Amino acid sequence: MKQPLSTHFKIGFLGAGQLARMSSLKAFELGMQIAVFSDRPENEPVQFMTPYSFSGSFDDVDAMVQFAKTCDVVTLENEFIDSSILKSVQEKSGTPIFPSPDSFSLIENKLIEKQTFENAGIPVTPYALIKSADDLKTFGDKHGWPYLLKSSKGGYDGYGNETVKSLDQAKEAFKNLGGDDNRDIIAEAFVDFTHELAVQVARNKTRHVVYPCCETVQENHINVAVKSPAQVDEKVRQRAQQLAIAATEAINGKGIFAYEFFLTKSGDLLMNESAPRPHNSGHYTIEGAIASQFENHVRAVCDLPLGSAELRKPAVVMINLLGNHKRKAVVENADEAVAEPDGHLHSYGKLESKPGRKMAHYTLLGEDMDQTFERARKLTAGIEI
Amino acid sequence: MKQPLSTHFKIGFLGAGQLARMSSLKAFELGMQIAVFSDRPENEPVQFMTPYSFSGSFDDVDAMVQFAKTCDVVTLENEFIDSSILKSVQEKSGTPIFPSPDSFSLIENKLIEKQTFENAGIPVTPYALIKSADDLKTFGDKHGWPYLLKSSKGGYDGYGNETVKSLDQAKEAFKNLGGDDNRDIIAEAFVDFTHELAVQVARNKTRHVVYPCCETVQENHINVAVKSPAQVDEKVRQRAQQLAIAATEAINGKGIFAYEFFLTKSGDLLMNESAPRPHNSGHYTIEGAIASQFENHVRAVCDLPLGSAELRKPAVVMINLLGNHKRKAVVENADEAVAEPDGHLHSYGKLESKPGRKMAHYTLLGEDMDQTFERARKLTAGIEI
Incomplete structure (x- = not known):
């Protein structure tokens, strides 16, 4: 691969939503250029950030080959493209794709994913x-x-x-x-659980870094918030990190990976889902950790040394901001949240808001988890999008 | 002005270099779109980050009006455009420009600048x-x-x-x-000084925030590094901050402003230069402060609440990485610097490297200034660009 710390290096994203957008911001910081391939008819967030925008179907190998040929490395923000298609795109374009098509083939669908992780000794639902x-x-x-x-x-x-x-x-x-x-x-x-936990792992060709075990907060089956570190026993957190590393190794993953676990009432950890990409549960790392999941995503797929996954403060809270209205996207009543010291609003650059659509998130860093969580909820309660 | 936390809001930059680039990254985080007007024949850093790229001369009012009409607010990354031209662009496009043409007219050239600040009671060289x-x-x-x-x-x-x-x-x-x-x-x-100090001030229509007084380190008249906070008496730092606030008020500045001071051997502060824009002396704030000069630049010109200028660690060091070679731009031998925990490389997306050209910078956060400075110098000593 070409030396990636260069304006003459271009990283391509299959998928043009907020995950590719937040990764792109880190690619820009490192001096790279970006290109994007979108499968949506409307303009997507990353398409406002580059002159190099491609469109087409995720089934259309030729269209993706054309895109990939303009890039030095290609990565993904979703897991919906068949590994055989990714393999064809990689072979025909000559551009490496990471995570690799082989890694994708091991988590191709929910059945194969569960078998892969079960075979690696990781307890699954x-x-x-x-x-x-x-x-x-x-x-x-x-x-x-x-x-x-x-x-x-x-x-x-x-x-x-x-x-x-x-x-x-x-x-x-x-x-x-x-x-x-x-x-x-x-x-x-159904698993009788007390907590839903998540861990992100970044892995390049030589090593990995693992983020703290965090906790996702659900309301009506919707993930409304993330707390990091998870408010569970330190041993549980360490065990979740170990399982996440083992899972990443089981698929020989190169990139950023997220794993969700149930902590059962009996104290066991069961892997629920995996994601071979940046994940909502890791958005808090942008300010909450020294190097974010997005930065390590870019670093990992470009074979750069990985950054530190250490937390910047003892308590980090991320609140998902979902659309409240069907309208042109705009974040309103956010002044108090924006003004808060160490409160950080991230808006995703989507054109249209819809009730329930992920539009933005808000991260607050603090010293005490309960206080930080309460404060973050209060600051974001009146936001309308 | 339109509500700025929206994908339907576009911020325009006159100038397409690294200052506009780093500001743009923060505009993207807030969900905005960006457009850029470049006066250079070659492709400039921000032009790789947007589909909305304009070119022309900074004397060409019509070209800049066309650009400004596509934006909701326009800002600048340099002080080389006449205030009368800015005024025309603002009037003919109907798009506000911040810092305002009136502010620019008060620092129009080095003579007027010195008179303005002298009249405001600020000691100048x-x-x-x-x-x-x-x-x-x-x-x-x-x-x-x-x-x-x-x-x-x-x-x-x-x-x-x-x-x-x-x-x-x-x-x-x-x-x-x-x-x-x-x-x-x-x-x-010539002033017989012991330190060269700098302070950034962000100011929107209702209030300001002031960054810590930092220290610029020169070698052969080139600014090679910045230390924040400056290693001088706390009273001197406070005095520099006060003068910087007074200077920003003197020009009714809206945006981000940087001021450089000489600390004379007799302990006096003399203002040397001002910049109505993000400044090299404030690059350390990207990771070093809770909200960076670039974020507060965007917030201020969009009338959003300002973010905290507090330092994240007791010692922050920024090293300027200048080109060593005349060649296609690429950062080499940076693995150790990139791998360092809380070390952050920012590369500017320039196509061509030239000896002495500002190509990138490196920020290191630490607990002790001398150790952090020494470490940052060591980590960056072998980097070739």
């Missing part, structure tokens, strides 16, 4: 591949109702998931999720 | 407007030889300045600087 109504009943009998049905490929933030309370509901959901059309559907047991 | 050979002799007789001759308009980083040791040299320099062609030339006495 109980699951099964569902092929028939019988399978639906068997799973319920074994793990109890309700449980979750998920389409194995695609789906995020609750989309592509259904909670089923009975066999009838399960059959209906199986159909809705495309099970009758031969889409792989997996069942997942 | 002894100076005189030079009209003739007689004036050259009178100044030397009064303030001693050598002294400095400067063209009143333009000039930076030692360009447009000459040190003169005798009347003959002074006459020659006067001619070289354009004095015979009716360019205003001013003479400035």
